[in-house]
Amino acid sequence: MEGILDNDPFGAKQTLDIGGKKATVYRLKKLEELGIVNLSGLPYSIRVLLEDVLRNIDGEIITAEDVKNLAKWSPESVPASDIPFVPSRVIMQDFTGVPAVVDLAAIRSAMQRLGGDPKKINPVIPADLVIDHSIQVDYYGTSYALHCNEKYEFHRNKERYEVLHWAQKAFDNMRVVPPASGIIHQVNLEYLAPLVHVVRKGSEDVAYPDTLVGTDSHTTMINGLGVLGWGVGGIEAEAVMLGQPYYMPIPEVVGFRLTGELREGVSSTDLVLTMVQMLRKHGVVGKFVEFFGPGYRTLDLADRAILANMAPEYGATMGFCPVDERTLDYMLQTGRSREHVDMVRKYCKEQGLFMKQDSPEPAFSSTLELDMSTVSPCLAGPKRPQDRIAIQEMSKVFHQAMKEAFEAKSRKSPNGDVDYGRWLGDGGYSIAGSPHHTGIVKVKCADDVSVTHGSVVIASITSCTNTSNPSLMMGAGLLAKNAVERGLKVKPFVKTSLAPGSRVITDYLTEAGLMPYMEALGFHVVGYGCLTCIGNSGPLNEAVSKEIEKKDLTVAAVLSGNRNFEGRINSQVKANYLASPMLVVAYALAGTVDIDLSTEPIACDPNGQPVYLKDIWPGKETVDRYTKDFVTPEMFEEEYSSVFKGTSLWRELNAPSGLLYDWDKDSTYIQEPPFFKDFPLEAAPLADIRDARVLVMVGDSITTDHISPAGSIRTSYPAGQYLLSKGVDEKNFNSYGSRRGNHEVMMRGTFGNVRLKNRLTPAKEGAWTVYLPTGEEMYIYSAAMKYVESGIPLVILAGKEYGTGSSRDWAAKGTQLLGVKAVIAESFERIHRSNLVGMGVLPLRFRDGENAENLGLTGTETFDIQGIDNLEPYGELTVVARDAGGKQKQFTVVVMLNSAIEVEYYRNGGILHKFLRDRVKGE
Structure with a gap:
């Protein structure tokens, strides 16, 4: 967006001394002096957004x-x-980054075929890609x-990493953080984010806030540092990388006032689990949430980052944490230079972006308040992050969920067979007014270690949400130490794992002498990446797996993650619970979720003496002392000094080189996508959709994991059959x-979740539908192709x-490739709606109070x-x-579609299609 710096209609551009540097600043206070805004009354998040729009005025796109x-x-x-937002950078992980790189490579190939210059296809906005989503707990x-x-x-x-290695050299303005470095959001928080940029633009240095969009829902974690940013679809992120503004409605801002202490x-x-429940109930979808109060x-800041990280779980666009002295303390703790931190302080104070002790509280669209002293230990699950469960209610709630599942199964079963193994409905469960069902035998302090309903078969300390927090990780290590010293052991059927969010965690747990205790309980480091939280939990122990299948058991996973949707963690685990790292260790020791850890013993020591959670829980004073003594800036400086070099495995990759990617038709990992092949330079005129049929009819809370699963590939499913036909052994299927x-x-994997409930096939779960012209049941992919x-x-x-969950571009791409022209839903998750538009699929909403059921739609009709x-x-x-008899509804x-530009995207068949047409025509 050249020339923007020359447009300054408000006279806000001024050269200032910020932390010993002369830099151009676009002063927000100038707008206040002109009577255009009352800056102190605005939420801090809106102030950052206002600076972005002010600085990027070009008189045409931004005015x-x-x-x-x-x-x-x-x-x-x-x-x-709507306003156009120009982020200062884009961040991606490899699950979403590989498709983006492949699309960029495909656009380069198409540019050359159309007679343009492929060298012009580069990220215009700086992009970072962190490889963290591919390692699995094998x-x-x-x-x-x-x-x-x-x-x-x-x-x-290997093939995926080779294309990323190629991209690192082939594209300007792109950095790649190799595998084994950490989780994208933690690396971003601890190292990549400068909070304030000072960048050479023409003949001047320009200072401005760090802002970003990312191809992962939990990009919001960076809000904990006071950085404006959130997750977007991969398609939108690609458009931003290529210099297109991100168009967004001006948001409402919900203030969340915190008082008291934990x-x-x-x-x-x-x-945060308490807040997720509160904010979901309040309703914050499409809104900013901003934290404030004593x-x-x-x-x-590590605690704030957790609150920000889970913005997708409470439904907000982001959860913003304004900058204050604690923000700057964290920057120093994580190895940023004092010179840089002083510059950040000076800039933020100059711009009214710094929250002081006596700063007036901004005005908000609405406000919630929570006294933190009222929060109690809890988990969330078994399949939604907002379903909070106090630990004393855990056994009761688990039994109630099993009881409801049993009753639902009995109602449906012709012979009344008892089956505790199925879950009820699409959207969680209720325990209101129900007695505590006692149909399952409980093992408290006995030696029985057989797998049964409620057994914890996965206990994983994983995900950016909690591993970013030294206090939580030290707490887990200290709890493990106390447990080992009492002679406790993890049950043998529990698959334990420790996946640190950065290598620094291993450093400080080792330096503190806590790693041996973690390992004594089986919590060895399994990798530096997202792992279990993204569904890369790996296979269960074979004997455990067979027992689950044989008895159709409802077993549990307890993880320190942020997502626990159906079918996500492991296909054999139906009950998934989010918890702190300390509680992950505790439930691994207990071996079951069918327990009240507030009153029942977690286990017995070798002498038969009961040990309670309170006996091994580390005190706050001890945790704080360990954190202060063993987490040092030098650790961060050392680990991040060579973060872009990677391990020897990365450096030894035999990656291709050159301007254009050399597509290999035999590759089962990388193929040139069909979106830009046989590409017409003029878009076809818009036309009505006629004689359409329903491919899938679903209920509430359908996630992007349902639409485009990330986990294992079944041999019997179309994707598995495709890989077998290409000579790929099942053991090498890898994941979607x-x-x-x-x-x-x-x-082939679209709508391939084994837990999908398509109402066209009510007797079957999974990737099934009815090919309506003949009434045949078949796989969704097979029907779509017919x-x-x-x-x-x-x-x-x-x-x-519809589309809640991860910002998964393939949930929209796959939908488009199956021939879907429109999605009609009661409501959409923000990112998925944008992704559908970005791929030329029309999102439509039923009018308020209407839905498929009360309109009498069966899904078998023909639609115009x-x-x-x-x-x-x-x-x-x-x-x-029209139904089969010709009767019409x-x-x-x-x-x-939120704006005129989105209509243009749809008219062109998608964002990237419009970009390519504009680039070719502009040659």
Whole structure:
């Protein structure tokens, strides 16, 4: 966006001395002096957004009017207009980054075919890609687990890693953090984020806040550092990388006021799980959440990062933590230079972005308040992060879920067979007014170690959410120490794992002398990456697996992650619970979730004496002392000094080179996607969708894991059959997430979750549908291809919160490749809706109070969607549904396109399609 710096209609541009440096600053206070805004009344997050728009005025795409619109923000009236946001950088992980790199490579190839200059296809906005999502827990509980898992990781992902190695050299303005460095969000928090940039632009140094978008939902973790940023679809991120602004509605901002302090024995994980439940109930989808209050000021930045990380779980666009002295303390603790930190302080104070002790509290659209002293230890599950469970209620809630599942099964079963193994409904469960069912035998302090309902078969300290926090990790190490000293052991059927979010964690646990105790309980380091939280938990012990299958057991996973959706963690584990690292260790020792850890013994010592959780729980004073003594800036400086070099496995890759990627038609990991092949320079005119059939009809809370699973590939499913046909052994299938560079796998895996409940096939779970013209049951992929061959367009019918979960671009790409032209839902998750638009799939919403059920739709009808030729943002279209007898139902749907630019994206068949056409025409 050249020339932006020359546009300064408000006279806000000024050269200032910030921390001993002369730099150009776009002063927000100038807008206040002009009477355009009352800066102190704005939430801090809106102030950062306002600076971005002010600095990037170019008179065409971003205008002075955009600044004025945003400056009008008030709690009473949020301006109903979109603004263009230009992030300072983009961040990706490899699951979502590989498709982005493959798309960029494909655009380069298409650019050359169309007679353009492929060298012009580079990230315009700086991009970082952190490889952290591909390692799997194949080996665990041993000293060699890390080495073997990393070696297996490179064996499985060689082709993927070669394309990323190529991209590191082929593209300007892109950095790649190799495998075995840590989790994307923790590396971002501890190293990549400068908080304030000072960058040479033309003849001047320009200072401005760090802002970003990322191709992972939990990009919001960086909000804990006071950085404005959130997760977007991979398609949107690619467009931003290529210089397109990100268009967004001006958001409401919900203030979350924290008071009091956490009690002894309560962790910041307990705090965030409590907040997730509160904010979900309040309703914050599409909104910013901003933290403030006297309790907020007492929280260390690592605790704030946890609150910010789980913004996707409470539904917000982001959870913003304003900058204060604790922010700067963290920057120094993690090895940033004092000179840089002084510059950040001076800049933020100059711009009104620094929260002082006496700063007035901003005005918010609405406000929630939580006294942190009321928070108690808890978990969340068994399949949604917002379903909080106090530890004293854990056994009761688990039994109730089993009871409801049993009753539902009995109602459906013709012969009344008892089966505790199935879950009820799509959206969680309720325990209101229900007695504590006692149909399952409980093992308290006995020696019985057989697997049964409620057995914990996975206990994993994993994910950026908690491993970023030294206090939580020290707490887990100290609890392990206390447990080992009492002679306790983890039950033999528990698969234990420790996946640090950065290598620094291993350093300080080792320096503190706690690693041997973790390892004594089986919590050896298995890898540096997302692992269990993303579904890379690896296979269970074979004997345990067979026992689960034989008895159809509902077993449990307890993990320190942020996601526990159905089918995500492990296909054999139906009950998944989020918890602090300390509670992960505790439940591994107990071996069951069918226990009240507040009153029942966690286990018995070798002398038969009961040991309670309170006996081994480390005190806050001890945790704080260990954290202060053993977490040092030198550790961060040392580990990050060579972060881009990678291990010898990375350095020894035989990666291709050159401007264009050399596509290998025999690769099962990387294929040139079909999106830009036979590409017309002119988009076809918009037209109505006629005679469409329903491919999938689903209920509420369908996640992107349901639509595009990231985990294991079943041999019997279409993706597995494809890989077998290519000569790939089942043991080398890897995961869907690792094969996102190959559209042939991903389109076959679309709607391939084993827990998907398609209402067209109510008797079957999984990737099944009915090919409606003949009434045949078949795989969704197979039916879609028959529809495509017949020229029949497809639609999806859905309930509330369609597409919730990870920002997974293949959930939209796969949908488009299956021939789906529109999705009609009661509501959409923000990122998935954007991704659908980005791939030319029309998102439509039922009118308030209407849904497929009360409209009498069965999913077997033929659909016409009328009025598309006159498409407008938030306009209305008419849908006519005809049943087999010719009877018609007519209803109105709302067009979920947010702006005129989104209409243009849809008209062109997607964001990248529009970008390529514009680039070729601009040659």
